[in-house]
Amino acid sequence: MLEKRFHVEIRTPQRLIYEGEVLSVRAPGILSSFEILAGHIPFLTVFDIGEIRIRESDTPQSIATSGGVFEVLRTGVTVLADTAEWTYELDVERAEAARQRAIERLASRDSEIDQMRAEAALARAANRIKIASQ
Amino acid sequence: MATLREIRRRIASIKNIAQVTGAMRVVAAARLRRAQENILATRPFAEKFNTILGHLIAQIENPSHPLLEERELHHVCLISVSADRGLCGSFNSNVIRATTQRAQHYQDQGADVMIVCVGRRTRDYFARRDYNVIAEYVNIFRQLEFQTAVDIVGEFEHLYTDKRIDKVEVIYNNFKSAILQTILVEQLLPLTPEVPTGDEFFLDYLYEPRQEAIFELVLAKHLNMQMWKVLLDSNAAEQAARMAAMENATRNANDLIDQLILERNRARQTQITTEISEIVSGAAALEG
Structure with a gap:
């Protein structure tokens, strides 16, 4: 049987990451990771740092993201991410440097906000490294 | 009167300046x-994003949220957006002036003012003076990234929800066109919900987690978008201002060169005249 496809658009404020017809799309929802197939009812959610995975064919493609808004309409899916990079775009060295910086900051500063921010930066860097090494 | 050699030296140095400002203009144009x-x-x-926000607002009967809450003004936070570099006309000084006026305005009302400096120029100004x-x-x-906007919002958002500030304003150069920045x-904050009008024909979504939680997160993202727009706008305005300033500078340098060339020719003519009259009078003395 022919699998049903639907339209997906993935954007960041800076560029269009992907637009096309897919079989499924998976996103790291804030409660848990979820996957959308064709014919899903209208749905709005927010996702977190993690991996967006789209399936155009049998092999899925991965995108590293730091969170955003996910909307499903009858006409298709719109993903508005704060940041998003394809696996092949990921700069592991830069992510590694960011990770080191975040670790240092976590160790040195004491203000709560700086701590929170360093933790977030660390999570983003770790996510990039993880997805790049898959 | 300046000697011929001095004038020549000045012409050479001004030509150099014109070349530099001309190059800076080209760079600013490319960056613009x-x-x-x-x-x-x-x-x-x-x-x-605005469509989604519109859909969401249309579904919410009575939008209430900490970021929408208006309070009496005790603490105000001003975000002053300038450039990192100078040589762009009154771009930076305008922002600084508007920020000090705004700060004064709130201080006169008895509110306490805090400043977030974006760009080296406002930082240099406010850090050296008696401002918080x-x-x-x-x-x-140099390399604008959305994450920076998110980080800046992170500075004041929690202060607002913790009620440690009651109002947030941003002061920046708006990019109207390449020749006009205001x-x-x-x-x-508080967010003014002149956000897009809801779409009446839209049927409700399924939400996960609850609708209110989503609304909260989307509003926070809306704030990031606002800040991002400000950064983009200010950046374009800066390049436009620099382009105009450098164009003026190049034109002035060229005018000055023209003037100096006239002066140089006059000086050279005087010198020749003096030499000739010396020769003539020398010859006359020999004959006599």
């Missing part, structure tokens, strides 16, 4: 183009 492309690249995202600078962001315009003061 990139800045405008960045603004255009954000547009589809912003439109989609709570955060600074320098060298961000100073704008915009209120960021």
Whole structure:
């Protein structure tokens, strides 16, 4: 049987990451990771740092993201991410440097906000490294 | 009167200056183009985002949220957005002036003012004076990233929800066109819900987690978008201002060169005349 496809658009404020017809799309929802197939009812959610995975064919493609808004309409899916990079775009060295910086900051500063921010930066860097090494 | 050699030296040095300012103008023009492309690249995202926000607001009977809450003014936070570099006309000084006026305005009302400096220029100004600078962001315009906007919002958002500030305004140069930039003061918090009007024909979504939680997160993202727009706009305005300033500088240098060339020719003529009259009078003395 022919699998049903639907339209997906993935954007960041800076560029269009992907637009096309897919079989499924998976996103790291804030409660848990979820996957959308064709014919899903209208749905709005927010996702977190993690991996967006789209399936155009049998092999899925991965995108590293730091969170955003996910909307499903009858006409298709719109993903508005704060940041998003394809696996092949990921700069592991830069992510590694960011990770080191975040670790240092976590160790040195004491203000709560700086701590929170360093933790977030660390999570983003770790996510990039993880997805790049898959 | 300046000697011929001095004039020649000045002409050479002014020519150098004209060359430098001319090059800076070209660089600013190229950066302006990139800045405008960045603004255009954000547009589809912003439109989609506003549609989603519109859908959401249409479904919520009575939008209430900590970020929408108006309070009596005790503490005000001003975000002053300048450039990292100078040589762009009155771009930076306009922002600084508008910020000090705004600060004065709130201080006169008995409110306490905090400043977030974006760009090296406002940082240099406010950090040296008696202002409460709570955060600074320098060298961000070279390679603008959305994350920076998120970070800046992070500085004041929690202060607002913790009720440690009651109002947030951003002061920046608005990019109207390549020849016109105006100073704008915009209120960021409390959010003014002049956000897009809801779409009546839209049927409700399924939400996960609850609708209120989503609304909260989307509003926070809306704030990030606002800040991002400000950064993009200020960046384009900066390049436009620099382009205009450098064009003026190049024109002035060329005018000065023209003047100096006239002066040089006059000096050379005087010198020749003096020499000839010396020769003539010398010859006359020999004959006599």
